[in-house]
Amino acid sequence: MKTKLTFAAALLIISCTHVNKEETAYVDPLPSWNDKESKSSIINFIKETTNPENQNFIPVPDRIAVFDNDGTLWSEKPVYFQLLFAIDRVKELADQHPEWEKEQPFKAVLENDMDELKSYGVEGLLKIVMATHTGLTTEEFEDIVKKWLSTVKHPRFNRPLTDLVYQPMLELLSYLQMNDFKVFIVSGGGIEFMRPWVEEIYNIPRNQVVGSSVKTEFVFIEDRPVIKRLPEIDFIDDKEGKPIGIHKHIGRKPVFCAGNSDGDLPMMQWTASGEGKRFMLYIHHTDSVREWAYDRDSSVGRLEKGLEEATAKGWVIADMEQDWKVVYPFEKE
Amino acid sequence: MKTKLTFAAALLIISCTHVNKEETAYVDPLPSWNDKESKSSIINFIKETTNPENQNFIPVPDRIAVFDNDGTLWSEKPVYFQLLFAIDRVKELADQHPEWEKEQPFKAVLENDMDELKSYGVEGLLKIVMATHTGLTTEEFEDIVKKWLSTVKHPRFNRPLTDLVYQPMLELLSYLQMNDFKVFIVSGGGIEFMRPWVEEIYNIPRNQVVGSSVKTEFVFIEDRPVIKRLPEIDFIDDKEGKPIGIHKHIGRKPVFCAGNSDGDLPMMQWTASGEGKRFMLYIHHTDSVREWAYDRDSSVGRLEKGLEEATAKGWVIADMEQDWKVVYPFEKE
Numbered sequence: 201m202k203t204k205l206t207f208a209a210a211l212l213i214i215s216c217t218h219v220n221k222e223e224t225a226y227v228d229p230l231p232s233w234n235d236k237e238s239k240s241s242i243i244n245f246i247k248e249t250t251n252p253e254n255q256n257f258i259p260v261p262d263r264i265a266v267f268d269n270d271g272t273l274w275s276e277k278p279v280y281f282q283l284l285f286a287i288d289r290v291k292e293l294a295d296q297h298p299e300w301e302k303e304q305p306f307k308a309v310l311e312n313d314m315d316e317l318k319s320y321g322v323e324g325l326l327k328i329v330m331a332t333h334t335g336l337t338t339e340e341f342e343d344i345v346k347k348w349l350s351t352v353k354h355p356r357f358n359r360p361l362t363d364l365v366y367q368p369m370l371e372l373l374s375y376l377q378m379n380d381f382k383v384f385i386v387s388g389g390g391i392e393f394m395r396p397w398v399e400e401i402y403n404i405p406r407n408q409v410v411g412s413s414v415k416t417e418f419v420f421i422e423d424r425p426v427i428k429r430l431p432e433i434d435f436i437d438d439k440e441g442k443p444i445g446i447h448k449h450i451g452r453k454p455v456f457c458a459g460n461s462d463g464d465l466p467m468m469q470w471t472a473s474g475e476g477k478r479f480m481l482y483i484h485h486t487d488s489v490r491e492w493a494y495d496r497d498s499s500v501g502r503l504e505k506g507l508e509e510a511t512a513k514g515w516v517i518a519d520m521e522q523d524w525k526v527v528y529p530f531e532k533e
Numbered sequence: 534m535k536t537k538l539t540f541a542a543a544l545l546i547i548s549c550t551h552v553n554k555e556e557t558a559y560v561d562p563l564p565s566w567n568d569k570e571s572k573s574s575i576i577n578f579i580k581e582t583t584n585p586e587n588q589n590f591i592p593v594p595d596r597i598a599v600f601d602n603d604g605t606l607w608s609e610k611p612v613y614f615q616l617l618f619a620i621d622r623v624k625e626l627a628d629q630h631p632e633w634e635k636e637q638p639f640k641a642v643l644e645n646d647m648d649e650l651k652s653y654g655v656e657g658l659l660k661i662v663m664a665t666h667t668g669l670t671t672e673e674f675e676d677i678v679k680k681w682l683s684t685v686k687h688p689r690f691n692r693p694l695t696d697l698v699y700q701p702m703l704e705l706l707s708y709l710q711m712n713d714f715k716v717f718i719v720s721g722g723g724i725e726f727m728r729p730w731v732e733e734i735y736n737i738p739r740n741q742v743v744g745s746s747v748k749t750e751f752v753f754i755e756d757r758p759v760i761k762r763l764p765e766i767d768f769i770d771d772k773e774g775k776p777i778g779i780h781k782h783i784g785r786k787p788v789f790c791a792g793n794s795d796g797d798l799p800m801m802q803w804t805a806s807g808e809g810k811r812f813m814l815y816i817h818h819t820d821s822v823r824e825w826a827y828d829r830d831s832s833v834g835r836l837e838k839g840l841e842e843a844t845a846k847g848w849v850i851a852d853m854e855q856d857w858k859v860v861y862p863f864e865k866e
Contacts, residue, residue, distance in 0.1 A: 261732060261739075338780060382740070395784045399594060406594075406784040407715070407741070416780060418773040418799055425799070425806050427780050434781075440751040447671060447749060447760050448767075449782060451728045451739035466751055466758070473758050 229375040232368040232525045238481075238518045242372065245479045249455070250379050256477035258455055260380045265456035266410075266446060266467060267373070269387035269394065271501040272460045272483050273402065275364040277492045278355065279314075279500055282389050283325065285348055289332035297331075306331070318499060329390070330431040334414055337426040338392060345396045359530065362401050367529045368518075369483075372458075373402055381456060386410045386446055388438035388463055392429075410445040412437045438463045443470035460485065461501045465509060472513065480515035482506055487521040490531070562708040565701040565858045571814075571851045575705065578812045582788070583712050589810035591788055593713045598789035599743075599779060599800060600706070602720035602727065604834040605793045605816050606735065608697040610825045611688065612647075612833055615722050616658065618681055622665035630664075639664070651832060662723070663764040667747055670759040671725060678729045692863065695734050700862045701851075702816075705791075706735055714789065719743045719779055721771035721796055725762075743778040745770045771796045776803035793818065794834045798842060805846065813848035815839055820854040823864070 229246075233239040248256040249263070270276040290300065290309040300306035305324035308316035317324065333341065354361055376383055383404055387394060391411030398404045413434040416427045437445040443466050446454060457464075457471035460483040468480045485494050485501065495503040510517050518524070526532055562579075566572040581589040582596070603609040623633065623642040633639035638657035641649035650657065666674065687694055709716055716737055720727060724744030731737045746767040749760045770778040776799050779787065790797075790804035793816040801813045818827050818834065828836040843850050851857070859865055 382738075384740075391781075391784070405715075407717075407782060409784065413781065416777050418776045418803070425776070425802050427776060427803075443751045443758070443760060444749050448724075448746065449740060451724070451742065469758050470751070470760075 229378070230368065230371050232371055234523055234525055236523055238516050238523045241516050242375075242479070242481070245456075245477065246375065246379050249477055258476065262452065262455060263376075263379070263381040264450055264452050264454040265376050265381045265383045266386045266450075266454045266458070266471070267369075267383065268442075268459035268461070268464045268467075269385050269389055269411075271485065272458055272464070273365055273369050273373075273385070274361070275354075275366075275491060276501050277494075280389065281361050282393050284352065284361075285345070285393065286325070286328045286332055288348060288352065289344075290328060293332060326433070330414070330433075333390065333393075334429040334431040336429050337421075338416065338429060339426070341392055341429055342396045345393055349397060357528075362397060363530055364528060365401060366483075366524070367526050367532070368524045369458075370402070370529070373404070376456065377403070382408065384408045384410060384446075384450060384454075386437065386442050386467060388412055388436070388441075390414075391437075410437055410442075410449045412441075440466050442467035446470065455479065457481065458483065459506070461503050462506045465506045468506065468509070468515065472515070480510065480513075482510045482515060482517045484517050484519050486519050487524070487527065489521075490527045491520060493521075562711070563701065563704050565704055567856055567858055569856055571849050571856045574849050575708075575812070575814075578789075578810065579708065579712050582810055591809065595785065595788060596709075596712070596714040597783055597785050597787040598709050598714045598716045599719045599783075599787045599791070599804070600702075600716065601775075601792035601794070601797045601800075602718050602722055604818065605791055605797070606698055606702050606706075606718070607694070608687075608699075608824060609834050610827075613722065614694050615726050617685065617694075618678070618726065619658070619661045619665055621681060621685065622677075623661060626665060659766070663747070663766075666723065666726075667762040667764040669762050670754075671749065671762060672759070674725055674762055675729045678726055682730060690861075695730060696863055697861060698734060699816075699857070700859050700865070701857045702791075703735070703862070706737070709789065710736070715741065717741045717743060717779075717783060717787075719770065719775050719800060721745055721769070721774075723747075724770075743770055743775075743782045745774075773799050775800035779803065788812065790814065791816065792839070794836050795839045798839045801839065801842070801848065805848075813843065813846075815843045815848060815850045817850050817852050819852050820857075820860065822854075823860045824853060826854075 230239055230242065248254045249258040251257055267273055270280050287309050290306055294300055294310055300310060305317055305320040305327060349361060352361060353359060354364055357364065373383055385394060385398060385404055389411050391409055391413050394409050394411055395406045398409055399406060415430045415432040415434040417430060418425060418427055435441065442464065446467060453474045454471045455474065456479045457468050458481040459468060472478055472480055485492055487493060494501065495507060520527065563572050563575065581587045582591040584590055600606055603613050620642050623639055627633055627643055633643060638650055638653040638660060682694060685694060686692060687697055690697065706716055718727060718731060718737055722744050724742055724746050727742050727744055728739045731742055732739060748763045748765040748767040750763060751758060751760055775797065779800060786807045787804045788807060789812045790801050791814040792801060805811055805813055818825055820826060827834065828840060853860065
């Protein structure tokens with residue numbers, strides 16, 4: 201699928217080099233989007249902001265686009281995929297930690313008691329992450345993530361997790377990049393959990409990933425320098441952390457922002473506060489058949505305030521059921 | 534000067550598109566470097582690592598180059614330029630802080646007593662930075678930096694500080710970029726002190742700057758969201774902090790590293806520890822006439838251990854006096 205997109209991009213570039221844009225055959229940049237308002241809004245935005253004659257033109261260095269990951273670029277149900285990883289890590293390390301049989305939230309994980317696990321909230325999750333994601337070198341951690349991703353299957357679809365990316369969003373990423381937008385992921389997930397696979401799956405360079413992180417230290421093991429992951433939070437890239445993470449890593453206010461939950465609202469507000477044309481896109485999970493339908497009442501990817509503010513301010517809300525011809529790339533197989 | 538480089542780059546690209554590389558007229562990518570070993574080492578490295586037939590070929594995503602800033606891309610004498618900025622800030626804010634007349638290190642600044650100021654070391658410097666670089670929004674801070682840079686002159690050369698960039702290094706940055714290396718600045722200086730001018734001066738995007746930072750918060754002033762700079766250190770990007778900053782922002786081990794002081798040694802070691810061909814470049818300040826001559830005994834940009842390790846391991850040491858035809862762009866005027 202990725203190959204096809206790239207080929208289409210190449211064709212478009214080649215044709216644009218030699219003849220006037222108006223004369224080339226029309227290539228739909230968002231073929232998996234239905235011809236509704238969300239799609240036309242996106243296309244109009246790109247056309248206006250990349251046309252130097254248009255009053256809404258945005259110079260290339262300012263074309264910064266930020267995308268949340270979980271629930272925006274790939275699915276986040278039944279739980280964030282990184283939590284599945286953390287659970288598997290607990291089980292793998294349990295032999296070395298007999299105390300976990302009695303200690304929560306580890307006990308809940310080992311007993312597969314998800315309701316109990318959820319009751320420990322974010323704090324419980326952080327405890328698991330600290331215990332299972334640290335004490336390793338960055339290289340070791342990356343290898344573990346890659347190996348895990350290559351073997352684990354999604355409980356509902358019985359496919360690799362990286363198959364559960366959204367085809368319409370892959371097209372959107374590619375469409376923005378073709379138009380000289382620099383695309384960043386800005387996710388509450390771990391920056392080092394994402395980096396090993398974002399280049400292959402999203403065609404986004406590693407240095408264009410903003411995420412949560414633990415502190416690290418630079419030390420020598422024998423004569424070899426390594427960076428070791430410490431059991432201490434460095435940065436939580438969620439809610440108000442998202443605009444802060446954007447500023448930290450990008451240093452420029454985005455002009456395009458996509459998300460799906462209340463955790464994305466501050467970065468939407470930050471994007472919207474810039475001068476000139478801006479695009480705020482909320483993905484609304486409305487498709488209980490092909491994906492999942494949830495918003496206000498979901499513990500994962502809860503969307504309430506964001507939906508209100510998007511409606512009040514006229515931001516674009518993509519309705520997954522209505523706006524997307526396909527959800528996952530494998531539907532086209 | 535920048536325009537000329539870009540034009541040369543364009544010419545090279547155009548010619549390479551249409552005819553075989555071997556057949557084009559030779560364009561010297563490093564015209565301000567004397568034809569000595571440093572220059573030929575750089576050229577050989579680029580040729581080998583970008584040639585897919587060569588055993589030392591490096592794929593494009595791995596072509597990460599990191600450059601220290603102070604003393605590597607521009608001068609750092611008589612003191613780091615950001616210290617000049619901090620001193621001017623103290624003087625500007627002194628009216629609002631009558632207590633500074635008696636409180637060190639502010640007293641030393643107000644009395645222009647540089648020796649006294651130096652005696653307070655890094656801690657004194659941080660105290661000044663915290664008092665003068667924070668409490669502002671990121672936008673306000675950027676405006677202040679830009680305004681200051683547009684008016685201040687270097688005490689020795691009586692020219693804007695941005696004139697004191699090294700012509701040979703500008704050529705090196707451009708040469709790397711033309712060959713699909715992604716170039717980052719990795720500096721002990723403030724990330725927000727550098728971002729306002731690196732794009733224009735070095736042609737390096739803002740998101741490719743790694744530096745020291747203060748913590749920030751995302752708040753609303755009336756209805757407008759802002760990011761406010763807090764008087765608390767977030768990250769010191771120096772010494773062991775440099776490889777950590779590289780990992781944090783880039784997420785990939787560099788293959789090319791340039792620096793000039795012992796503070797750059799850990800990122801040199803980090804770069805050198807990768808598999809395959811690597812390039813470590815130390816700039817040695819040996820030119821007391823055109824620039825400054827200093828190494829072991831300098832408080833600013835001290836180079837002792839780095840020189841030893843570079844010599845022992847055969848890293849390239851560029852001798853400013855011997856290797857550089859010109860130091861500053863204005864020498865060619």
